[in-house]
Amino acid sequence: MTPPVAPPGLETETAAPPAGPRAPHKLPFWVNQRLGLLVLVLALSTLFGILRPAFLDERLVLFPLLRDIATLTVVALAQMVALSVGHMNLAVGRMAAFGALFAGFGYDRLGLPLPLGLLLCLLAGAAIGALAGWIIARTGVSSFVVTLAMDFALMGLVSLLYSSLTENAAFTTRPSGLTELRSYSLADICAGPVCGSPAVPQMIQFTVLALAGLGFLYGCTRLGRELLLTGANPAAAELSGIPTGRRIVLAHALSGLLAALAGFMAAVGTGTFRASIGDDFMLPSFLGAVLGGTLLTGGVVSVIGALLGTSLVGVIRKGLDLLGVGLESLNIYLGCVLLLALSADRVRSVVSYRKVVRST
Template sequence: MTTATTPPAAPPAPPAAVAKERSRGLPIWANPRLGLVIVIVVLVALFSSLTPAFLDPRLTLAPLQADISVYVVVGLAQLAVLSLGHMNMAVGRMAALSTFAMGLAYDRLGVPLRVGLAIGLAVGAAIGALAGLVITKTGVNSFVVTLALDFGLLGLVTILYTRATDGVAFAVKPAGLAELRFDTFADYCLGEVCGPRIPLVVPFALVAVLAVGLLFRYARLGREILMTGANPVAAQLSGIPTHRRVVAAHALSGLLAALAGFLLAANNGAFSANIGESFLLPSFLAPVLGGTLLAGGAVSVLGTVLGATLTQVIYKGLNLLQFSLEDLKLYIGLVLLAALSLDRLRAMLAERRAVS
């Protein structure tokens, strides 16, 4: 007598595989990146019709590019740990402490601009690696660890600036900082149509975008980080050193936070204690709007660029329309909520159409 045996159930697919499989069955108009592009184009048209100053190359477009560069890198800093399903609540304070190290090196050691940048990036990576090490050794949730780190760094940054400077910023500005703030590349033209000048800080963000994109798409380290985020147990059983990948992802997050702090310091023209205060919310908005999964295992670098662009276009447009600070925050929240809702609605309709 024979008995039928039920084959073992297949293991659940990781989030990245599920997202990729779903995206294959969706029409092109349901792509979240395409949706962000459409929303950005509509908002640019709306703001430019309401206030012609929105298209002013010198007063609006060049500063807008500089702001987008900062918040693209901020979004990438959060994306680095979202790839694991983690959070970095201390991204702003990591930027603040890193830029303090840069300012101190410029003020006391007189190092060149690039050397100070390297010092700051090393400090940011070290702080991020420390956070990752604490998470792996203690098993405490990344939210708790980085939130505690945020409070600790807040006090440390305040103490350091109080003791190292007479006020809240370093008085010495390294050679080349003013050029990064004010200079742009030459106009680029297609026939008789010329585009806006490109600030010198934009290439820093482009290099970061390219490096992070290549890391997660082609490098073994990036793929193993994503596998760790998708299923830590399966990744460990397959031989991936998951603890090291967690530390590496958090170190990358700290390094990118430091770069964002440097770019903001260049835009402001000073290394001050308030750098990074506004980083936390945009660091989540950019990657999440762009399609990065909070659960880990799937990231979108291009989507992060578009998400950062969307938030800064909204901010700049409402600012030009002379909204007060309170109204500005309210309307930015409402517009972003509407954008997220419409994007989700579009995806649901596309999924239903694909199934039927």
């Protein structure tokens, strides 16, 4: 008995045996954002060093540059933590001033040693951040609105407290160890190829601890994964049993704590605790985080990327300043950098999609 023959025009091809599993798709190495940032930082540092040899002066340029990068990296991390749950912290600068206010008060009026004043600063920042997160979680009001209102409230409160507690709107008492923390490098406390460089400030230790802590939180703990899931899909996180309200409060408390740490570092850098601390933190907080690969919509963060993004902005600022570029033009350039950063995710998505299409 012969098998049935398909009518003309309806012949079908014999099914090919299933192919083996495809190798996992990988983006080309040049699309890696952190690698690109690292290359840009090194290339621009070399370029500015050639155009202005003073750029490579360890004590006069590199030391204050690295000190500023250390402070602004913590600012970027404060914004990154809020972005991880899909929120923003527009009060990051005022929270820095609020925390620094408590540290200055502790040193000036209570005679606290340097570590206890720092602890008081961090507790104040965490408390005000937790308050903002609690309001957002309880009311459902957008983080943009709540933190913007918090920014205006803290601007008036901090100025009022400085006016009533001080004579010159600043706490000038310097506890033992503050001057060394501001002016000394790691070469003064340890030895080695890195520590031996006079360009590495002691304050960078705070930044390293913040980077290590957040890297461990988001990369190795269930709590960090819950924060990211809350930002990526709040409804799915709620259905999975994650207490999203508590995670939002936690994220904002961490953001406030890191903002206060940045305020303390900024105060140490200038030598005084004053109301204007954190006035210029807003743009760097978003630049460092977004340039580093943190999504504005939440769910994706990059701790090392925040460091590299902040370093890039710091190198651009210092290099253009040495080249004689005015403040107005510098802000234009930084705005363009932020615009390019916001477009980077779209560029990577297009490249990834085209690679997948070609491979199928």
